[in-house]
Amino acid sequence: MCNLYTVRKTAAEVAEYFRVPNPIQSNAGPEVYPGTPGTVIIENNGIREMRSMTWGFPLRLKDMKPDAKPKPVNNIADLTKPMWIGLARKPQWRCLIPVTGFAEAEGVKGSMTRTWFSVKSEPVFAWGGLWRVSDEWGPVYSGAMTDANEAVAPVHSRMPVVLYPHEYDLWMHGSLSDLIALQQRKYPAQSILMERTNDLWVAKRQVVSEEPTLL
Template sequence: MRHDRGVCNLYTNKSTVQEMANLFRTPATYGFNAPADVYPQYPGIVVREDQGQRILQQMTWGFPRHSTNKRTGKPNKPTATNNARDDKLWTIWRQWFTDPAQRCLIPFTSFAEAEGEPGKMTRTWISVADQPLGAWAGLWRPTDEWGDAYTGVMVDATKELWDIHDRMPVILHPDAHDAWLRADAKEAIALVTQYPADRLTVERSSEPWFKKRS
């Protein structure tokens, strides 16, 4: 059963900082560990460019989104906009999408979608069969609330995945990493495409969708 949330709310990155540094050609000395499970408003690792050199950086997953309590009229605590729709890149995301310095790569080993009846949903994991560590196209910016934060770009899912979810992350081919981090917006938008379903691996699990976060 498809679960129409329109977003990705959980992914894993089971690689070490050293493995990411090797794969993405960044310096290898960092004072943090890579969290294996990444949830919105929690820390994750991204790859970005700084003065012409790639770096790994720990950031919060999700741009802060503010709302007002209808009953009290007071501001609520910010929530996370952890995905950016591809059809909004030229509008609400334009400020960051059109600036190559604000684009990033989000390393991941698999992302999760929820399947099943409400209250009984389980985690279905999707990974990239032809890449040991995938790169999800992302955007990042400084925030007052959480420091530097990032969001991942989403596109319509391929028809083969439609029974799981109607959206999927924009997974970049390795030879597109440089372009996403450096190219102008007209070249970068051409990279915002579906990853072939026959190069993805789907693994259904008995893990409950909602469980205690470690």
């Protein structure tokens, strides 16, 4: 799962990297948590746009109280599940999530620390995602996950679907089979940089990191 990532670049730098003509200022912070604002890249009439959206699709569980807030489903375990496949089939609901690094918790429960992963020689990279407009939070997005490569596996069994720059258009315009192939392939471990820290992992909020098995 991925419940924390960073975008330590300005809007102008992100726009230049992703060839977006409209850099926008968002209220998203440099660290992005589930249920909080983040910046994504979508396409509208063939032109890439930066949009500010909430990270996580709102989900109400059957045992939740009527006035309880939905849980943000911020990770996509399987693009072929009913919750996702309808969006995955349609290019207009695909997005690129700008990332400079993603974190996983490591260590003993209660005193876990943040371990960061980034892509070598890439100041920013794209995580393949989907988005939609929700009744609860307006535009929302979630990121596709895949099996961890050898660099991430010592810390967690899953990792974001990291895309090469030449795969950005494939994610945005390819077939459903193309997206599934990208989700199933492993990003090379030699391209990943790991940084262990002493920073405590502090959960900002309760999250649903992957969709329930019934979906």
